[in-house]
Amino acid sequence: MSFIIDSALGHARTVLATLLLVLISGTYAYVQIAKEAEPNVNIPIIYVILSYDGISPEDAERLLIRPVEQELRSIEGVKEMRATGFEGGANVTLEFEAGFNAHVAIADVREKMDLVKPELPDGTEEPEIHEVNFSLFPVVVVTLSGSVPERALMKIGKELKDRIESLSEILGVQIAGKRDELVEILIDPIKVESYGLSVIDAVNAVRNSNLLVAAGAQDTGRGRFSLKVPGLFENVLDVVNMPISVDGDAVVTLGDIGTIRRGFKDPKTYARVNGENALALEVTKRTGENIIDTVASVRNLVEEERQSWPRIMRQSVEIGFSNDRSGKIQNMLRDLQNSVIAAILLVMIVVVWVLGVRSAALVGIAIPGSFLTGILVLSTAGLTINIVVLFALILAVGMLVDGAIVVTEYADRQMGVGESPSVAYGLAAKRMSWPIITSTATTLAAFLPLMFWPGVVGEFMKFLPLTLIATLSASLAMALIFVPTLGSAMTKRPTTSANSNTVQYLAGGKEGRLGEVRGFTGIYLKFLSFALRHPAKVLVLAVLVLAIVQAAYAGFGRGVEFFPKVEPERVKLQIRARGNLAVNEKDKLVREVEARVLDLDAERDEFAAVYTRTGTLQESKEAEDIIGNIDIELAGWWLRRKADIILADLSDRTGNIAGIIVDARQQKAGPPIGKAVQVQLASRNPKLLEGAVIK
Secondary structure, three states, rough: HHHHHHHHHHOHHHHHHHHHHHHHHHHHHHHHHEEEOOOOOOEEEEEEEEEOOOHHHHHHHHHHHHHHHHHHHOOOEEEEEEEEEOOEEEEEEEOHHHHHHOOHHHHHHHHHHHHHHHOOOOOOOOOOOEEHHHHHOOOOEEEEEOOOOOHHHHHHHHHHHHHHHHHOOOOEEEEEEOOOOOEEEEOOOOHHHHHHOOHHHHHHHOOOOOOEEEOOOOOOOOOOOEEEEEEOOHHHHHHHHEEEEOOOOOEEEEEHHHEEEEEOOOOOOOEOOOEEEEEEEEEEEEEOOOHHHHHHHHHHHHHHHHOOHHHHHHHHHEEEEOOHHHHHHHHHHHHHHHHHHHHHHHHHHHHHHOHHHHHHHHHHHHHHHHHHHHHHHHHHHOOOHHHHHHHHHHHHOOOOOOOHHHHHHHHHHHHHHOOHHHHHHHHHHHHHHHHHHHHHHHHHHHHHHHHHOOHHHHHHHOHHHHHHHHHHHHHHHHHHHHHHHHHHHHHHOOOOOOOOOEEEEEOOOHHHHHHHHHHHHHHHHHHHHHHHHHHHHHHHHHOOOOOHHHHHHHHOOOOOOOOOOOOOEEEEEEEEOOOOOOOOHHHHHHHHHHHHHHHHOOOOOOOEEEEEOOOOOOOOOOOOOOOEEEEEEOOOOOHHHOHHHHHHHHHHHHOOOOOEEEEEEOOOOOOOOOOOOOOOOOOOOOOOHHHHHHH
């Protein structure tokens, strides 16, 4: 270690140039590194959706689930396989070991599903294979509402969806509250009979139309071109003018025997914002993309598109943004910056008071230098900044300055007795190298086992030890290499410390006259002398304090929880109901809950936005009995009551609605975990399960 320190001091320009390069590179990495809300953890779950219109749960279990289970059970690495049959289909969920290779697992599942397809009954739709990933949850929801025709609003929503999906950062956009367009053909039996036709003739004519018939290719000897018989419907008039029967010059068209009009399919979902009908564009980003830049790009694009709309549409359509997860990251980044600035100021104040301005400047450089070096390491490793990384950086603020303070203090002491700056800082780095290395190593040893934490929680929390190891290792280099080199270059001549009397006593061999030291150091030395003269009493006192603390926590503590409870920014109401309810019946029940939520908002003004969705989206993995969700974005914590009180109030207001259960949930910090207790019942005879569950 002495050789490295001597080399650094002997090549000061090279070391300082390296420090400058590290600071510049770290700053660039901090600006460019992807910033996310939660760590990008591969949730070890892959599920397969099987759809067959009209199939009963019993038949789905026999015809869909069993053959699929026979194939999927041979996939390597499967921890548990669960299957559910319901009316209209089934799903099979595979849980793998944490840390699995998602790409390999999905490829294996696709291969097995290709093998099992011939065994599935005819009419089964193409199986859908999905993975669970944090990146698949929307980072922002763009809502469109206003007093405009539904068709015009959906046209704007679809165009906006295509434009947003064209952004390179966006994985996909789902529209909630939309209805697919269709053309309705209403056949008049009287007119059909008057033309001597039948309804079957009209149905067959429509069924055999709207086709593109390829007629091969024509080779003329001078060229070759493809032939086709165009029969696709371009607009509603093509449907109206479609011939049903031809007799000479007389043609009976579809418009002669019926009424053709544009319409919509039955809705599958409804969406509302603050009680008004709306379209909701749920935007998901690609893995590893910067969430702040992604949301900013979406907002800018939406505003650009809005400027291209007709004037009446710009005035009538209201655009809103909810569930914006970039705001949370921006707040945490600001908190980190404020913490770093506060730490630097506090350290400099303390060190200036004790050692002077020069030593405070050296210690102050070690903080951003260690941070930026740690972020540079994370960026090089392809990791992102998230809530766990930010927490680790804030946690490291108080630990990374210890080594720099020790080195600068010892060098200041040596210069106080006449040593030159280069010699003083060289002696300080050499003398304190092993204590600093040992201290840093013991700290890292406490966090190192967290890197081997198994399960999804371990994948989530591994960012904490990785960040601390990178940052504290950088602080070690700062304390032993960069700070001594910078200190020897900044100091041109020996200086006298503000506390030179103490320095002389400690460094000049006058330990016998330590009682003459004044100030806070003198008080500490007297207390230390007393403790050294009575070691047994001090040891007994330490044991008593340890026992008292343990007893006090056992008697007055609030228990142990895995992740601390934080005041949420959002809460969610899940509306549950049983039975084969139509979507309009579901929406009627959800509207009743929504009305009471809006009444509370009118009384208290505690909600920033209320986003309501009836039904489930195509790729949703929600429970079957959830008929709707109400996402409530809360106002600032200083403008409202606590979330627990708000949820209790909502539960009281919605608890007496017959036929439904309103499950109020709040946003939780930390990795995804299931219920505290989960009871599973299995039987070869499914009929016995219902009675056993009720008991």
